[in-house]
Amino acid sequence: MADASKEGKLTRFLDFAQLVDMASESVGGKILFSTDDFFAPAENLIKSDDPSFKEHEYTEFGKWMDGWETRRRRTAGHDWCVISLGIQGIIRGFDVDTSYFSGSHAPRMSIQAANLEKDKLPEIPQRGVRTGAAATPEEFAAIAQLKSDDWNSLVPMTELKPGSTASSHNYFLVNSQQRWTHVRLNIFPDGGIARLRVYGTGQKDWAATDPKDPVDLVAIAFGGVCVGFSNAHFGHPNNMIGVGGPKSMADGWETARRLDRPPVLENDKNGLLQVQGCEWAVFRLAHPGVITQIEIDTKYFKGNSPDSCKVDGCILTTQEEEDMVNKKWILPAHKWKPLLPITKLSPNQNHLFDSLTLELQDVITHARFTIFPDGGVSRLRLKGFPSSICLLRPRGDPRMRFSVKTGFKANL
Template structure:
């Protein structure tokens, strides 16, 4: 068994909470805050919104294994013990592994077995993973109870490796309301099919929002994630050692508009709206979001999805791209993305949008023949977008793409950019 590191401490660096929750039931989204029902009880005891084990009366400690919804680099974790004031786990540790899918054993169907420990068949299957010997991301660390309804414990993770699974250990038993695993997705681009375009901004591959003007009702990262499912955040491969899954997290249904990016209504809109000769609203303002692509590349197709946004979709939108080094991106973040106009190159001109529809549009890239590293979606004047897909070809394999009656793609990257990838 791997040696357990010395006891850790809470982190003071909370910047990682702006990244995606890789363990969320909605890939790239944020899990709901836990709730409390004061007078509700079950046959197993008080109803609690989270994972709680029975009071341990045998040697050892409790643990579970979680398959991440997004595989990639973990920057930090939040162990939320809200409302578990009299039953929270005193200490935790977190281990991780990078497993090939073919090496993951098939788990017996479990379903919701509240109050029941893992079966011998489940223990036998999970033992093949040797999870007790996985690398430690967070050593054994004490949890602190804060406000009853907001008890977050943040831990910074110093690792550059790609992870697919984590093991949460609680010492010795108790309850945890939510486990959030913050980081960025990472894809093996060497296995990409050069003949088919790929979504270069997908959050699961490493795309991320690096700036936005407004996110009153929903973060732009939602646009590049997967759609919410009805699976709980503890995935189907979750197992536990000699413990009872006394209270499972409730199933979370899709939340269509909360599952996208939606801004507040702009206060500078005119009292009476009018169209121009092209049918576009004559409104002075707009909202925007900037994304770093998962991999530099050529965008050939753009998908703007306004599904579920029926009375609050944007009137129109446009998409632009540029090439930035790591240092330039950091400078832009500090300057609120006030980027010189000549830096941006149009990928999609101002285009009229319809509510509750998926718009699949050709990019101007085939004419521009340029690689980009960042993209900016501008919506006019405000509103909500469900999904953004920027499909194309990673720059490292663009030259391998067969010519389909299109001009040869001439790749260009700024001097010094490759060193910053």
């Protein structure tokens, strides 16, 4: 997940570094091939943590580096590697990070991508320990079946900045709407890169979804994304909709302690804290649908979980969402429909709740998760059924219909 420690900074499409890193090892990204891994293996490129530097550490092959570093090439060609994305979908941007590669960084690079069908992929040899190694003829022969030389170019050959603190991040915006499953990173002719971040949104084949089984409609792997939040001091809300279970307290959404807490805390008759403040995060669902079950996991948050929470939903078009982003999500109260009323939470525990909205008329496109007064949550799952029509039937007049505008459907 992308780190974000700034309060009130909204997540928007062009702020692509706030989106999920689709290549990260934490979401299942995998290095399939690299031409050379002499000083440091390509697997370092997709580590989820930031690169580090150990000044006096060396291996039998040379200086220890936290990245991918090839030998000084003395043969024709250039170095490259192929990455299978852990989350397949739309790429919004890249960060080619050269941290600590000041005299050995790759001077130029380019990036290509492909959308490959899983059942048609060739058998690629397992890589194993790679430091000090170069690709074998057998590995070259296997990867050649992917014809990666001919993949689409997303970033042309571009010069990279060296890895000083002020210049290590090289950002590239991508304007493609196509779904991608693999990327190829080329470096010219050789050298080192610390990390490759592939930021974007997942995209699921909804036509292949079993209509009888509920699906997590807010999952980041399927295209769910946080589009606004009040505070993310210790962890971004996108972490809550991440792949798999939480790995630690860092793999969740955690806010700062609210400064407007009463000097002496009191409970109401229902055992809920009597506080005025709250923190919130708004998510665009991967697909409009009906939420039937809500899962809220506070695992690892033992002394800093929220006292309570609630979940609301609404329908917004693309333009309405953009308006709400600009207004910092000051949305009229009547737009929100309760999915989960204010409910007490326990520390370090997974909670399962039935949604209040179990009918077709309660299709939503966006959900707002509110915690009281502050704290941390590791996972949020909104399970239900996608709606292909996305109609809202107002309770007051069952004959009326609201249809989501074409612009919203096109954005999906």
